[in-house]
Amino acid sequence: xxxxxxxxxxxxxxxxxxxxxxxxxxxxxxxxxxxxxxxxxxxxxxxxxxxxxxxxxxxxxxxxxxxxxxxxxxxxxxxxxxxxxxxxxxxxxxxxxxxxxxxxxxxxxxxxxxxxxxxxxxxxxxxxxxxxxxxxxxxxxxxxxxxxxxxxxxxxxxxxxxxxxxxxxxxxxxx
Numbered sequence: 417x418x419x420x421x422x423x424x425x426x427x428x429x430x431x432x433x434x435x436x437x438x439x440x441x442x443x444x445x446x447x448x449x450x451x452x453x454x455x456x457x458x459x460x461x462x463x464x465x466x467x468x469x470x471x472x473x474x475x476x477x478x479x480x481x482x483x484x485x486x487x488x489x490x491x492x493x494x495x496x497x498x499x500x501x502x503x504x505x506x507x508x509x510x511x512x513x514x515x516x517x518x519x520x521x522x523x524x525x526x527x528x529x530x531x532x533x534x535x536x537x538x539x540x541x542x543x544x545x546x547x548x549x550x551x552x553x554x555x556x557x558x559x560x561x562x563x564x565x566x567x568x569x570x571x572x573x574x575x576x577x578x579x580x581x582x583x584x585x586x587x588x589x590x591x
Contacts, residue, residue, distance in 0.1 A: 444541040444542055444543060446539045446541055447540050448538065448539060448540075449531050449540040449557075449559070450529075450538045450559055451528065451529055451540070451557065451559040451580070451581055452527070452530055453526060454526050455523055455524065455525040455526075456525075457521050457523055459521045461500055461501060461522065462499065464521070464524060465499065465501045465522075467524055468501065468515045468524060469488075469492065469493040471506050471513045472491055472492050472508055473490055473508030473511075473512070473584070474487075474585060475487075475488045475504060475505045475506030475584070476488060477503075478501075478502045479497070479498030479499075480498070480500035480501070481498040482497050485548060485551065487551045490508065501517075503515055503517065505554075505582035506582070507583050507584040511526060511529075512527050512581040512582040512583070513525070513526055527582075528581075529581065537561075537562040537575075538559065538560070538562075539559075539560045539575070540558065540560070541557070541558050542556070542558075543556050544556075547585070551585065552585040552587055553585065553586040554582065554584075555582075555584055555585065555586050556581065556583055557580065557583055558577050558579075559577065559578050559579040559580065560578070561575070561578045562576075563575075
């Protein structure tokens with residue numbers, strides 16, 4: 417039995433109650449898997465923004481010269497109302513693209529999901545974060561990896577979050 421199956425079995429039918437039993441969240445489902453990434457640095461804002469907008473996947477974009485966070489469709493975007501990117505994320509299939517300021521430039525990071533991971537102990541969970549008035553909740557995959565605390569002979573192993581990726585928006589209707 418792998419770690420994901422063990423955790424799903426232990427936590428089956430449990431809910432996380434938030435002060436009021438009427439308001440609860442289902443605990444995440446775990447699956448075996450891992451995330452890998454590659455990054456590029458760009459000194460030019462226009463080059464970084466063009467690369468980000470050419471990636472076909474839904475997402476969001478925050479611009480330093482535009483007051484609102486933009487929601488982006490799953491297709492290539494030709495223009496946006498600003499030219500100074502701050503941060504953003506887009507997702508398509510098993511790959512997401514993350515844009516962020518990095519020093520005097522911009523970093524584009526492609527994150528890809530790999531089924532199975534390098535060990536059965538590597539797991540992925542999905543989490544959701546509230547959106548905005550004009551944007552639905554955001555979905556993320558979190559990669560958890562076992563790490564020895566206190567040494568392999570005298571310590572213990574803990575699962576620690578080591579990576580994440582944007583999965584897209586949660587378009588489901590609230591129940």
